[in-house]
Amino acid sequence: MAKGETFRAIYQLLLARFGPQHWWPADSPFEVLVGAILTQNTSWKNVRQALDNLRQHGLLDFAALESLPLEELAALIKPAGYHGVKARRLKNLLAMLRRAYDGDIAALARDTPTAAREQLLAVNGVGPETADAILLYAAGHAVFVVDAYTHRVFRRHFLVPEESEYEEIQSIFMAALPTDAALFNEYHALIVELGKRHCKKTRPLCAGCPLEHLQHNEMA
DNA sequence: CACCAGGCAAGTA
DNA sequence: TACTTGCATGGT
Numbered sequence: 001m002a003k004g005e006t007f008r009a010i011y012q013l014l015l016a017r018f019g020p021q022h023w024w025p026a027d028s029p030f031e032v033l034v035g036a037i038l039t040q041n042t043s044w045k046n047v048r049q050a051l052d053n054l055r056q057h058g059l060l061d062f063a064a065l066e067s068l069p070l071e072e073l074a075a076l077i078k079p080a081g082y083h084g085v086k087a088r089r090l091k092n093l094l095a096m097l098r099r100a101y102d103g104d105i106a107a108l109a110r111d112t113p114t115a116a117r118e119q120l121l122a123v124n125g126v127g128p129e130t131a132d133a134i135l136l137y138a139a140g141h142a143v144f145v146v147d148a149y150t151h152r153v154f155r156r157h158f159l160v161p162e163e164s165e166y167e168e169i170q171s172i173f174m175a176a177l178p179t180d181a182a183l184f185n186e187y188h189a190l191i192v193e194l195g196k197r198h199c200k201k202t203r204p205l206c207a208g209c210p211l212e213h214l215q216h217n218e219m220a
Numbered sequence: 221c222a223c224c225a226g227g228c229a230a231g232t233a
Numbered sequence: 234t235a236c237t238t239g240c241a242t243g244g245t
Contacts, residue, residue, distance in 0.1 A: 040227040046243055047226090081242040085228085127228050147226045192226060201224065 006159065007176035010211065011183070014190035017210045021189035024137035029105045031060050032138035033097075036130050037089050038080040049079035062103050066094050089125025096123045109139040116141065128166045136188070142181040144173040145188045149195030156199065157214045 025044070026032045031051065038047040053076045054060050059068060074087035094103075100119050101107035108116050113135060120131035128146075135141040146169045154160045160169050177183060198209035 036226090039225090041225065041240090042227085042242080043225040043244075045225090049243085079242065081225090082227090082240045083242080085240055089228085125228065129227065133226080145226090149226065188226090195226080 003172070004176035007173065011187050011190070013210050014194055015186065018190055018193045020186060021193060023185055023189035024133070028060070029138040030062055033093060033105070033134055034060065034065070034090065036133040037086055037093065037125065038077060040082070040086070040130065042081050047080050050077040053077065053079070062094065065090065066098065085125065092123045092125050105138055109141070113141040113143055117143070132170070136181060136184055140181050142179045142184055144170050144184045146170050146173070147188070147192065149199060150188070150191050152201065153191060153195055153199045153211070157211050159214070
């Protein structure tokens with residue numbers, strides 16, 4: 001079986017098992033930006049508390065966050081952890097969007113995916129995963145998001161090379177799938193759902209997981 | 221108590 | 234270039 005078929009079959013398997021996930025969990029593209037920074041190495045449960053704090057203060061808004069003092073922002077996002085660095089990272093991201101896109105996320109969506117990605121990666125605090133999450137879930141660009149679960153699940157089942165890192169894994173997915181933002185959106189969401197349920201770091205074998213029968217697959 | 225969670229950048233050799 | 238460490242809160 002060709003690799004592309006395997007990746008497409010896994011998608012169908014996960015979709016049938018878990019159903020549509022309706023990601024990203026946010027009410028607006030701006031909330032996606034904020035969530036993408038806040039969720040760095042952090043559980044979504046903690047992120048939600050921080051987002052709720054901002055929402056209750058009417059601060060889930062570009063201009064409002066822009067004018068909010070750094071220290072006050074840090075205090076409000078405290079439940080998400082790393083609040084010192086994350087407050088700075090959010091400010092850095094907003095500053096770039098203001099400068100390069102006039103503070104308009106729709107302008108980011110109108111830019112080419114490649115150019116927009118470069119702009120995002122130039123921000124201190126935005127790495128490949130955060131950039132791609134923003135491109136896909138806030139701007140609707142067709143880029144595949146590779147997160148910790150993607151690494152863990154697909155390595156554990158020998159579906160990507162052991163030593164492969166972000167860009168290589170992303171290329172494998174994008175070569176195997178049609179370029180379709182809705183598909184990339186749903187696939188990543190399903191991988192996270194699978195990871196949460198069956199592929200925890202501390203669980204070496206994915207007992208009962210939908211990919212169990214693939215455990216002995218091989219791939220260069 | 222130890223360990224983990226939807227990363228990233230800076231420091232070290 | 235290839236590792237290591239700091240950042241920090243809340244849940245299991």
